[in-house]
Amino acid sequence: MHHSLLSLLLALGLSGCAAKSLSTTPTPTGTARPAASTPAASAANRGEDSRSNSDEEAEALAAAPIYFTLDSATLTPDAQDRLERLARALRQRPDSRVTVSGHTCELGTTEYNLALGQRRADIVRTYLVRLGVEPKRIGVVSYGEERPAEEGSVEKNRRAEFSFRLSEQAQAGAR
Template sequence: MNRTHLVLLMSVVGLTGCARRAANPSTAGAATHAPAPAASDRSNAARPAPDDTEQALAALNAAPIYFPLDSSILPPEATEELSRIAQALRQRSQAKVTVAGHTCELGTTEYNVALGQRRAASVRAYLVNLGVEPQRISVISYGEERPADVNAPEKNRRAEFSFRLAEQARAGEL
């Protein structure tokens, strides 16, 4: 079996496995079975079509990870979500993720940027320990600058995920 066939097989298996999981009701309809590419399309198997790109990214939705006040230690309830994210990333070798660390408004700007960075870094380290290649995970800190809810500080103490495919990163799409 040559490399192209292996990549095609892995892509179909990955997309098929995701179609059965409906963790996010808003994207449950997005992950459907994709038809096998025609023989003429097999040479482009490593480069997903626009619809395949949307399906691959839809399967990578993730809930934010919430942290306690003044902490960058992952809470125990985050491990299940991070395990799911790591598995999805391992199944999609072209996918990359940016982890954004956020804080509430308590503390100085400098402190909050550093805390947001530590939160994002702890999520990254956990994903790396679960087998995701470190070069596929970038981190950024917004500190207190992008609150999720100004009336609920506990919702601002979080790490959020944004996913993209390698082709999009090279083309500057995301």
């Protein structure tokens, strides 16, 4: 069980980022942009087999955050690809749970940054649910600017991070 969780965490960290939005994600001007395809369709179009992911890939996906641009909760194409792989890994491990934490850089007020961090975590959760991960398995939290990845690096602080646990671990911690 611990090896599976470690594998999932490592697989989540090896992917990068770019720029594309969900159909329901507002642009900075407040208008919605249509997505080129649904998350499931884009994975199907690539002909991917859900059993082709290795534990190493799951571990890599878990280690790296998803980055956002200034004042944005829009998922990039690379972020969407990473979330598709993460969703496959989560579906293959039904006992696992994930918490998505939304973060911002220090620009803006504390209240604004907490709200933006929440929007970032929520959009990641929404995307994972669209990809077939049960909503009850995904928690969200916003830290705003309070937990920087790197002091003074606004680009690295605009992110969503993942923490994972198995249901047995969550139940043991609640006792």
